[in-house]
Amino acid sequence: MKILIVGANGLLGSAAVAALKGRHEVIQASRSSDVSVDLAEPDSIRRMFDQVGTVDAVISCTGSVPFKPLSELTDKDFRASFEDKVLGQVNLVQLGAEYISDGGSFTLTSGVLAREPILTGAAASLANGALESFVMAAAAELPRGIRINAVSPTVLAEASGYHEFFPGFSQVPADEVGRAYVKSVEGIQTGQVFALD
Numbered sequence: 001m002k003i004l005i006v007g008a009n010g011l012l013g014s015a016a017v018a019a020l021k022g023r024h025e026v027i028q029a030s031r032s033s034d035v036s037v038d039l040a041e042p043d044s045i046r047r048m049f050d051q052v053g054t055v056d057a058v059i060s061c062t063g064s065v066p067f068k069p070l071s072e073l074t075d076k077d078f079r080a081s082f083e084d085k086v087l088g089q090v091n092l093v094q095l096g097a098e099y100i101s102d103g104g105s106f107t108l109t110s111g112v113l114a115r116e117p118i119l120t121g122a123a124a125s126l127a128n129g130a131l132e133s134f135v136m137a138a139a140a141e142l143p144r145g146i147r148i149n150a151v152s153p154t155v156l157a158e159a160s161g162y163h164e165f166f167p168g169f170s171q172v173p174a175d176e177v178g179r180a181y182v183k184s185v186e187g188i189q190t191g192q193v194f195a196l197d
Contacts, residue, residue, distance in 0.1 A: 003185060004029060004052055006037060006092060007061035011156060011174060012109060016059050019178030020185065027052050039088030042095060049099040057185045058096055059107045060089045065124040067165065078123055085127040090134055097146060105147040107184040108135060112154040112197060118165055128152065132193050139191030147190035151180045154197050172196045 001024045007013040008028035020026050029035040029048055037048040039062055063085025066077045089108045096106070113121045114128035135150045142148055155162050157171040180194045 001025070001056040001185070002054070003027065003057045003059065004035075004048075004055045005059045005061065006030070006039065006048075007109075009033065010061055011158060012151075012153070012177060013059075013061035015174035015178035016061055016181040019175070019182050020059075023182075024056075024185075027055070039092060040084065042091055045091055045095045049096055052099075054099055054101055056101045056104045057107070058092065058100065058105075059109075059181055059185065060092050061109050062088060063109065063127065065127050067120040067124065069120055070122045073123055078126065081123040081127045082130065085124075086130045086134070089131060093138060093142075093148065097142060100144075100146050103145040103147075105149070105185055105190075106142075107181055108148070108150045110150045110152040110193065112152065112166075112169070112195075114152060114193075115195065115197075116169075118167075118169075120165065135193065136191050147188075149184040149189055149192045149194060151177060151184060152193050152195045153177045153180070170197055 003024050004027045005016050006029045008017050009030040029037045038044040065081035065085055093106050110128040110131040113125040114132050132150055135148050139148050153172050154169050155166040155171055157173045
């Protein structure tokens with residue numbers, strides 16, 4: 001299969017690349033790679049797909065959100081997290097559907113805060129929950145047998161800088177998250193959230 005991984009330079013994207021590279025043709029895209037894309041810019045998404053052509057699967061490992069106490073979150077913070085993490089990945093699906101082979105797939109990335117809260121995590125919870133709801137609904141409408149799922153990990157074992165913000169949470173190794181991307185790409189499921197708690 002020909003697989004496009006967006007956000008390939010990050011921790012999650014690197015895990016997806018490592019899990020799939022020996023098995024498939026993997027194209028790595030990010031803001032700073034040879035295949036460049038900024039999901040905040042629809043024209044950038046279109047240029048990326050024009051550059052890579054038809055693919056069998058797209059994995060998105062992108063999205064940033066502010067972590068602040070609820071009392072300090074502004075309308076601008078919520079909009080920024082929604083536009084970056086949610087609309088960026090939604091636009092990837094909307095604009096990329098015509099470039100996906102029949103029976104191909106999209107895999108988006110959400111996170112544990114869709115299911116469990118932490119202090120300072122309201123904006124992230126909003127974004128992750130919205131993405132997971134989108135996956136459920138889009139699965140019913142994507143054409144030509146195209147599938148869509150989300151991988152939703154808890155805090156990564158390798159992301160030690162975040163551990164103190166997730167007290168008592170299990171930590172998942174990046175290679176386990178990589179296997180979830182494999183399951184989404186090579187499996188038959190659609191409309192699913194692969195939760196890694």
